[in-house]
Amino acid sequence: MTAPLHEAHPAGPGRALPDTQQGMRRRNLARVMHTVSAEGPLSRAAVxxxxxxxxxxxxxxxxxLIRSGLLEELGPERPGRVGRPGSALAVSGRGPAGIGAEVGVDxxxxxxxxxRGEIRARAVRHGVNRGRSPEPVLAExxxxxRQVVAEADAEGLWPAGLAVAVPGLVARDGRTVVRAPNLxxxxxxxxxxxxxELPPTVDNEANFGGLAELWLGQTTPRDFLHVSAEIGIGAAVVVDGGLLRGTRGFAGxxxxxxxxxxxxxxxxxxxxxxxxxAGEEAVLRAAGLEPGADRVGLLATRAADGDEAVRRALHDAGTALGIxxxxAVNLLDPQLVVLGGALSGLAPWLLPSLEAELARRTAGPPCPVSVSQLGPEGPLLGAAHSVVRAVLDDPAAVAERTGATATERTVDIVAEQA
Amino acid sequence: MTAPLHEAHPAGPGRALPDTQQGMRRRNLARVMHTVSAEGPLSRAAVxxxxxxxxxxxxxxxxxLIRSGLLEELGPERPGRVGRPGSALAVSGRGPAGIGAEVGVDxxxxxxxxxRGEIRARAVRHGVNRGRSPEPVLAExxxxxRQVVAEADAEGLWPAGLAVAVPGLVARDGRTVVRAPNLxxxxxxxxxxxxxELPPTVDNEANFGGLAELWLGQTTPRDFLHVSAEIGIGAAVVVDGGLLRGTRGFAGxxxxxxxxxxxxxxxxxxxxxxxxxAGEEAVLRAAGLEPGADRVGLLATRAADGDEAVRRALHDAGTALGIxxxxAVNLLDPQLVVLGGALSGLAPWLLPSLEAELARRTAGPPCPVSVSQLGPEGPLLGAAHSVVRAVLDDPAAVAERTGATATERTVDIVAEQA
Incomplete structure (x- = not known):
């Protein structure tokens, strides 16, 4: 078996490893990392x-992995267990970090x-990006x-990669935004x-939102459809724990x-x-409201206050989503539909008509629908975690970058970098 | 890398192979088989x-592989090449064969x-199966x-497996028909x-039709949507050379x-x-015709004869297919849509409105649509080839079944079986 298919990078390291002794070693390094990451702290025997x-x-x-600074020893396990006490292993809280970024409309x-999956530094800048040219936005x-990398550096972390979520269609080269109509x-x-110095991997915000749901959701299955919205509506199709990208990268x-x-x-x-x-602007129009900066907040507040026009507009949007x-459910047969991104905040008013439509159009039990707990943070978290996952999927690549394989210089180099 | 993902069996041998020395050997055996199958005859050096x-x-x-009867030597290569002449290897035309079966409505x-992919024996029985209970149909x-297996046996072939195409939804256990409304x-x-004595793998006819297109189509890409019809309309979603099955096996x-x-x-x-x-019966109704035995033949004949009502009904069906x-194209971003099965015979009258609808609803160049060359034979061929592919994907399993690994008894046993 290769490493898991849930990498965010179309040509990620997991699939390309050759089937040789060397390739087997790399895959086994990944297995150890994933096991300690998912279940640690663990002793060597438990791994x-x-x-x-x-x-x-x-x-x-x-x-x-210890020499490369990816695992660390926590010291001897507590006594009381059977056998000679082993030292517990944990994923390092220093060393490589994933840098996630998001270009939102606002x-x-x-x-x-x-x-370890913990957010160690962050920075946000509010302000309308719609209609601005890419250069100044990306300079900001x-x-x-750089600010976040500097903060992370102060905590002993170095950037293993940068992943950028954008509200648009991204080519399979992972860097070209083919079309972002709302920007x-x-x-x-x-x-x-x-x-x-930090070549980015760019992907659609719906894809990163779906991956965040896969990796961070408490009970997310491995086959689901993640529906999200900023101004447009997008979906991430997750099949057997991997993203379905499509020929040009435009699936969903x-x-x-x-x-x-x-x-x-x-x-x-x-x-x-x-x-x-069901797009934000269509719903605002249907409710007789002007599009402003906090569109979802406005809709949610009005709906909660009992505004009938807003509730009717969200009910109709739910019907359209249900159809x-x-x-989509007939084509993909997912185990679950997850409403994420901005839609999660509107779920109370979308879900009744959405679920009714799914139920009345399905002979058997309809596909269940859940609401993401990550909310609008999903795409940013998905981006950062995609870099972390790439490290777990091929830790040998990090070791090679830090010059670690089979030499004792490693510890020094990692220490220097940190 | 594991063996290719295009197996028809959900829990096929390709994916489950452990990442050990033994697993590596099995995968390398598969690589040799696939290489000789795709490009042979080849010398050992070329492989x-x-x-x-x-x-x-x-x-x-x-x-x-030679001891297991899966490869054979054709004798020394023609002189004129550089270096010592090697013996050319080819996939055996004796030994294991894939048995494909189809339960059609008629x-x-x-x-x-x-x-080698050649059909060596076949049997067909016409007669309406709709409304009959499963027992007598499956007894037939x-x-x-048994008739086909006996014929194949006379040619030195033994059945490596049986795969059955049905016009209905099949559970992921690969044996339970959950719902076949037209039967x-x-x-x-x-x-x-x-x-x-020959446990079957059962799958939806659209899935086997799509796999046939993938394996036997001359220029079929690895990402496409195969649309077919018997009485219902089904699709096979092929992603990166593998079938998308869905949680319950109901995708498409x-x-x-x-x-x-x-x-x-x-x-x-x-x-x-x-x-x-766009279902056959809906089209017949729209054209004012009675459903009979050869529904597609009737529609194609009438349309070719210039029957305006039939042409209009097929035009409208094409519009609905296009919508x-x-x-589907927005969700899956396939490289190609293939019209297969019964639809291929009606393509001349469906395609104009279908393609017009796709084009007018797409901002960029619309997804191209092609017509399968396999026609209604696709599902049956896909079923038989799925068994052949399973052998190529894990030849070691055949060797084990014939008691071949590492012993010299092999040749005798295979000869006896044959």
Whole structure:
């Protein structure tokens, strides 16, 4: 088996490892990292029994991961257990960190997450980005990234990678924004506009939101459809723990599934797309409100206050979502639909009509729908965790970057970097 | 890397192989088989260079595959090449064969395909199966399977497995037909009703049709949507060369994607599903014709003869297909849509409106649509080839079944079996 398929990088290290002794070693290093990450602290013996290798083999792998600064020893385990006490292993809280960034329509955000999954630094800047050209926006983002990297550095962390969430379609090269209608950007190479010392991986915010749900959700299954919205509506299709990306990287465009095929024209070229009924601006229009800065907050406040026009608009948006999701569920047969991003804050008023539509259009039990606990933070967290996951999926690559393999210089180099 | 993911069996051998020396050997045996199958005849040296192993390693693997009767030597290569002449290797035309079977609404069919992909025996029985209980239908199918196995045996082939295509939803256990509305079967365990000596793998006909397209199509990409119809409309979603199955095994239900959400009621519980506009019976109704035995033949003949009512009905069906496919393309971003099964015979009259709808609903270049060259044979061929692929994906399993590994008894045993 290869490393898990949930990497955010289309050509991630997990799949490309060759099937040789060397490749096997790399995959086994990844197994040890994932096991300690998911279940640690654990002794070497416990790791060996979890992954089905001999204790001697695991000890060699663990030693390499300690030298690379990816694992650390917590000291002898408490007595009272059977056998000779072993030293408990944990994922290091120093060393590599994932830097996540988000270009929102109304904000920029950056954070650093360590290998243990903890946020160790963050920075946010509010302000409308719509209609601005990419250069100044990404210059501001770069400044935020440098600020977060400096804060992380003070905590003994170094950036293992940068992942950037954007509200648009991203090519499979992981750097070109092909179309971000709500920023008015197209064919923009973000790789050329972000820090050269930290080449970014760019992806759609719905994809990173879906990955965050997969990795951080408490009971998220491995097959689900994550629906989110900023101004547009997007979905992440997660299949067997991996993202379905599509040929061009454009999969998950739920917002442009036809709902009423003879309905209003859409910017995509179609008519009656879901976005014409359930997009934030369509809902505001239907409720007779002006689009402002905090669109979702406005809708949620009014709906909670009992504003009938807003409630009716959200009810109708839920119906349209239910029809589009009926099609998606028939095509994909997911275990769950998760409402995330901005939609999670509107769920109380969307869900009744959405679920009713799914139920009345399904012969058997309808696909269950849940609401993300991550809310609008999802894409940013997903971006940062995608870098952390890439380290867990191929720890040998980090060791190589720090010059660690099989030499004793490692500790010094990692210490120096930190 | 594991063996390719295009196996028809949800828990197929390709993915489950452990990452050990033994697992590596099994995967390398599979690599040799796939390479010779795709590019043979090849010398050992050519195989070694193709898969990046040493010639010595490849020779050991090849010897094992020859002993198991999966590869054969064609004798010394023609002179004129550089270096010492090697013996050319080819996939054996004797030994294991894949048995494919199809339960159609109006027919039963069985065939045997050898490891080279050639059909070596076949049997068909026409007659309406709709409304008959599963037992007599599967008793007839069993008789056809035995007839084909006997014919194959006379050619030195033995059945490596049986795969059965059905027009219905199949559970992920690969044996239970959960719902086949056009046969009026539900919750039927086909495993219990077919020959015990050859446990079947059962799958939806659209899935086997899609796999056939993947494996046998001349220019089929690795990401496509295969749309087919018998009476219902189904799709196979092929992603990166593998079938997307869904949580319950029900993915690809394109026929129940809502097209006009307020349209006629559907048996699935929904309204305005694609099947209500583009299913064979809906088209016949729209054309004012009675459903008979050769529904597609009737429509194609009438349309070719210029029958305006039939042409209009097919035009409207194409429009509905175009709307449903717009949604599917937005969700999945495939490289190609393939019209297969019965739809391929109606393509000349469906395609113009279908493609127009896709084009007018897409901002950029629309997803291209092609017509399968396999026609209604696709599901049967896909079933037989799924067994052949399983052998190529894990040849060691065949060697173990024939008691071959590392002993010299092999040749005798295979010879005896043959």
């Amino acid at each position: 060996a029994s979890r992954i089905g290798l001999t204790r001697a083999a695991v000890s060699t792998l663990v030693d390499e 904000h920029l955000a950056v954070c650093a997450v360590d290998l 983002l770069t400044a935020l990234v 008015d950007w197209h064919d923009t190479d973000l790789g050329a506009l972000l820090p050269a 465009e739920l917002g442009h599934v036809p709902v009423w095929p003879d309905g209003p024209e859409c910017a995509c070229g179609g008519r009656g797309c879901l976005e014409q009924y 589009a999701l009926t099609g | 070694a260079s193709r898969i990046g192993l040493t010639r010595a390693a490849v020779s050991t693997l090849v010897d094992e 027919h039963l069919a069985v065939c045997a395909v050898d490891l 199918l069993t008789a056809l399977v 009026d079967w539900h919750d039927t365990d086909l495993g219990a009703l077919l020959p015990a 239900e394109l026929g129940h994607v809502p097209v006009w959400p307020d349209g006629p009621e559907c048996a699935c519980g929904g309204r305005g599903c694609l099947e209500q506009y 449903a496919l717009t949604g």
